[in-house]
Amino acid sequence: MIGLTKSGILNSIKKVDDERIDKNHLILNSIKNFEIKENDLDIDLSLSIPQTSVNDELKSKITKAIKEDFPELSDVKLNILAKISSHTDKRKDALLPGVKNTVAVASGKGGVGKSTVAVNLAVALAKDGANVGLIDADIYGPSIPLMLGIKEKPKIFQKEDKVVMQPVENYGIKLISIGFLIDDDAPVIWRGPMASGAIKQFMSDVNWGELDYLVFDMPPGTGDIQLTLVQTIPLTGVVIVTTPQEVSLIDARKALKMFNRVNVPVAGVVENMSYFLAPDTGKKYDIFGFGGGEQLSKDLNIPFLGGIPIDSRIRIGGDKGVPIVFDLPDTEYSDIITGISRNLAEQINLINLNASSKVEILLDDEE
Numbered sequence: 256m257i258g259l260t261k262s263g264i265l266n267s268i269k270k271v272d273d274e275r276i277d278k279n280h281l282i283l284n285s286i287k288n289f290e291i292k293e294n295d296l297d298i299d300l301s302l303s304i305p306q307t308s309v310n311d312e313l314k315s316k317i318t319k320a321i322k323e324d325f326p327e328l329s330d331v332k333l334n335i336l337a338k339i340s341s342h343t344d345k346r347k348d349a350l351l352p353g354v355k356n357t358v359a360v361a362s363g364k365g366g367v368g369k370s371t372v373a374v375n376l377a378v379a380l381a382k383d384g385a386n387v388g389l390i391d392a393d394i395y396g397p398s399i400p401l402m403l404g405i406k407e408k409p410k411i412f413q414k415e416d417k418v419v420m421q422p423v424e425n426y427g428i429k430l431i432s433i434g435f436l437i438d439d440d441a442p443v444i445w446r447g448p449m450a451s452g453a454i455k456q457f458m459s460d461v462n463w464g465e466l467d468y469l470v471f472d473m474p475p476g477t478g479d480i481q482l483t484l485v486q487t488i489p490l491t492g493v494v495i496v497t498t499p500q501e502v503s504l505i506d507a508r509k510a511l512k513m514f515n516r517v518n519v520p521v522a523g524v525v526e527n528m529s530y531f532l533a534p535d536t537g538k539k540y541d542i543f544g545f546g547g548g549e550q551l552s553k554d555l556n557i558p559f560l561g562g563i564p565i566d567s568r569i570r571i572g573g574d575k576g577v578p579i580v581f582d583l584p585d586t587e588y589s590d591i592i593t594g595i596s597r598n599l600a601e602q603i604n605l606i607n608l609n610a611s612s613k614v615e616i617l618l619d620d621e622e
């Protein structure tokens with residue numbers, strides 16, 4: 256019989272069947288506070304999951320498991336301390352030691368709203384309390400400074416024996432853009448070769464500090480330039496943006512194939528310009544077709560993070576440099592984008608959990 260001790264309680268928690276509880280990483284040290292007063296238990300449990308994954312369902316599953324094993328307890332006060340999990344990767348740790356996760360936002364085709372999605376997801380993650388950085392790596396059309404209303408250039412300063420760039424901040428996120436370096440009239444042919452060098456520099460010579468997510472707005476397409484970039488960045492996962500129509504889906508598949516070839520996990524698909532709700536009549540129009548993004552996810556067995564409708568306010572937000580989750584926080588559109596950002600956080604966490612359990616299994620095999 257296991258007594259009412261820290262390890263006894265840990266044992267009960269390990270019996271909970273829920274993918275948010277990573278049993279390999281549940282150790283005595285996960286219990287940060289443990290107090291028994293008469294028959295009441297007060298416990299703080301630290302889990303490597305985003306704050307947004309903590310809900311009453313998870314809490315009640317855990318308290319139920321504890322109470323089942325220890326019926327003598329009259330009350331269990333459980334507090335879950337969430338922590339965003341980190342991608343462990345030697346290359347990432349060397350290049351970006353303060354950054355937990357790197358996420359590419361990519362598309363096969365240009366003009367599908369990749370930058371709009373990257374900006375709004377970054378801002379929504381930050382609004383939920385994460386530390387977020389954004390690298391505008393789209394050499395063909397760096398548009399993020401405009402979308403974030405940023406006009407100034409990053410400051411350059413000396414840090415120890417290195418010259419570093421200080422990212423420009425707005426709406427709680429830190430930005431570096433390839434647009435800060437190349438001028439709008441520079442020929443595209445010259446941008447390719449410098450792209451991977453510039454992106455390398457954006458990782459090693461920028462004062463990012465501690466970040467939960469570093470998001471990359473990738474150049475559209477699946478050519479050599481894109482492939483080189485994907486191999487340059489140690490990526491935790493990729494988000495593919497597509498519109499519902501066939502021409503975009505075909506290119507989205509190509510992009511997925513490219514990331515698959517270099518072993519970057521897919522965090523999910525976002526369908527942009529999913530539908531249009533007429534503001535006067537409320538009628539729904541499927542301008543670019545219906546359900547293509549979701550079907551793609553089903554066909555390829557990858558997560559569907561959600562669909563974003565077409566709305567002039569989303570476009571205006573981009574043009575005037577105020578992302579919609581900030582400009583119109585209490586609208587359906589902001590809720591949709593926030594929901595997608597939470598799905599993304601959850602998927603990144605699952606990618607990290609899967610990777611760490613793989614490591615665990617390998618270690619077991621070696622014994």
Ligand SMILES: Nc1ncnc2c1ncn2[C@@H]1O[C@H](COP(=O)(O)OP(=O)(O)O)[C@@H](O)[C@H]1O
Pocket residue numbers: 362364365366367368369370371372398527528563564565566567568569570571573574
């Ligand atoms: N859901 C949307 N509703 C309305 N306009 C959108 C939406 N998504 C993107 N746009 C607009 O479409 C244009 C292209 O989007 P952008 O994010 O620049 O695409 P990409 O980065 O894929 O080239 C921009 O003018 C943007 O404001």
Ligand SMILES: [Mg+2]
Pocket residue numbers: 369370371393396398
């Ligand atoms: Mg763009």
